[in-house]
Amino acid sequence: MLTLRLTLTATPAALLLRLLLLCASAGGGLLLLAALSYALEHPGHRVAVLTRLLWCLIPLAATAQPAAVLGRTEPRAGTRLGLHAAGLGPARLPLLAARTAAVPGLAGSALTLLLTVQGGVESAGGSLSVLNLPRPSALLPLQGPPLPVPAAVTLLSVLPAVAALAAAWGARPGAAAPAPSDSGRFTDSRRAAESARRDGTGTPYRAGLLRSALQAVSGLLTGTAGLLLAAHAARGTGRGARVPAELPGAVAGWPFAAGWTLIGVGLVVAGPGLVALSGHLLGAARPGPVRLLAGRSLVREAAVAGRPLGALSAVAAALVAVVRAHLTGAGLPAPGPLLVLAAALTGCCTAAAGLAALARVRRGRAPVRELLDRLGAPRQLGRGVALLRAAATAAVCAPLVAAGGLLTALPTG
Structure with a gap:
């Protein structure tokens, strides 16, 4: 009930x-x-x-x-x-x-x-x-x-x-969205101010930087293993073995399935680490207010937006791979209803998770915006932070999408 x-x-x-x-x-x-x-x-x-x-x-x-x-x-x-x-x-x-x-x-x-x-x-x-x-x-x-x-x-x-x-x-403790309250917002604003005043030389900063680097490297290695496995499968099918056009299960043999799965898992795993590393780079070398706020926000939001961003990058890489195959005239198997259904489900669910993560991140930025309004900061400062943050995110996602879409081997039918 x-x-x-x-x-x-x-x-x-x-x-x-x-x-x-x-x-x-x-x-x-x-x-x-x-x-x-x-x-x-x-x-x-x-x-x-x-x-x-x-x-x-x-x-x-x-x-x-x-x-x-x-x-x-x-x-x-x-x-x-x-x-x-x-x-x-x-x-x-x-x-x-x-x-x-x-x-x-x-x-x-x-x-x-x-x-x-x-x-x-x-x-x-x-x-x-x-x-x-x-x-x-x-x-x-x-x-x-x-x-x-x-x-x-x-x-x-x-x-x-x-x-x-x-x-x-x-819904486990610590993962759900906190309850909004005036005292909580004031506390979050004070914590945001203290985080913005840090110089980045403490032990927690170095530990976070090392953790982000290890996470990014592990995800990229997993994705690279998927690329190599898909390339090996493509070399095997190119020696005369044709891939059946029954989809989605037999669009290719198990090396293709395992390779594409590893590529997606690698992008999802590497997403938080890469976003956090981009934030650390923005906040390095005596940053100004815009770089400092953009970098700290990316580091703070990497755990929330990193994995959905990696999943969206995997879907975009698959789309780029399909478009590249059509432009180059590669003989792909004709898509069947099951493949269309699987692709639609994956795309819709990934987009919904990405939009939800974006909404959660926007709610998490409210204390910082409130703090800037109290300090009388100009609106150009907030716009500059948003543009720099978007540019850093695009700089992280674009190489992943390009590498996954241009280097991933596709089955021939």
């Missing part, structure tokens, strides 16, 4: 996140059922089946992002105070967030099941054990042998479980 009340009184942004989770769960369920159908139709192609499941991990990881955002922002700050007063402490709040994200996930899986059941259900041995897929003429990218009901239900429960776990992780 509490979950239903929170859903009915949610903001439009929270309702859009729930709708996105519903659509993502329905689309992800179709992808998983397609992988199951392919496995039943080709029982001897174990590598191709595992490859399809590996490609399905990308939409699953993208679906977890808006679920984590929903758990971090819902319930709202004022509602959290009431729930804390009612006895719903930090230990029970992640459970509430998990239920809040699991409801639209279950609704999407139920919608997928209803669409799939239109092919009919057969009984074997006195129980409902076989689920017929729709005919090829139906408006679904699924056709093949009947599916076992337990296997289909198990696969359809993966998306709600992933959404619930991601929401619980996002």
Whole structure:
């Protein structure tokens, strides 16, 4: 009942996140059922089946992002105070967030099941054990042998479980948005002023710089390993082995799937470190007020905006790779409905997570803006900080997108 009340009184942004989770769960369920159908139709192609499941991990990881955002922002700050007063402490709040994200996930899986059941259900041995897929003429990218009901239900429960776990992780203590209050804003403003007055020579500064560098290097090494693996797979397919055009599982062999996955993981891991390093570089060598504020804000916001920025860079790199293949005339496999569905799910979920991170970062900058207004700083100072911060972020993202889009090998069909 509490979950239903929170859903009915949610903001439009929270309702859009729930709708996105519903659509993502329905689309992800179709992808998983397609992988199951392919496995039943080709029982001897174990590598191709595992490859399809590996490609399905990308939409699953993208679906977890808006679920984590929903758990971090819902319930709202004022509602959290009431729930804390009612006895719903930090230990029970992640459970509430998990239920809040699991409801639209279950609704999407139920919608997928209803669409799939239109092919009919057969009984074997006195129980409902076989689920017929729709005919090829139906408006679904699924056709093949009947599916076992337990296997289909198990696969359809993966998306709600992933959404619930991601929401619980996002609602853990310290990850949720703090409750706004005058005293809290004054404290944050004072902390921001103290952070802005630091000269950058202390031990915490050096430890943060080393941690950011290690994070960036580890992510870039992971992405480089993905580039090399995809290049090795492209060399293998270029010696005469053709890639089947069945998508998304068999768009390429497992080296392509593993390589692209490593590239995406590397960009996501390297995002916070690179953003923090750009902030450290802006604040180095006796900076002025504009450079100091821009650098400190980037360092402070790297943990929040770094990973969504890395995910957006991975999606943009994939788009650049596809455009580059079309411009150079490379023989790519014809995209099927499952590939279009997976790409749409990944792009929409990543964009939603990026917009939510941008909104959270903007709310976090409010104490600094309030402090500047109290000090009587000119508006040109705030504009200069925003432009410098955007330029530094673009300087971080552009090489990642260019390297991922121009150097990533693509399958030929």
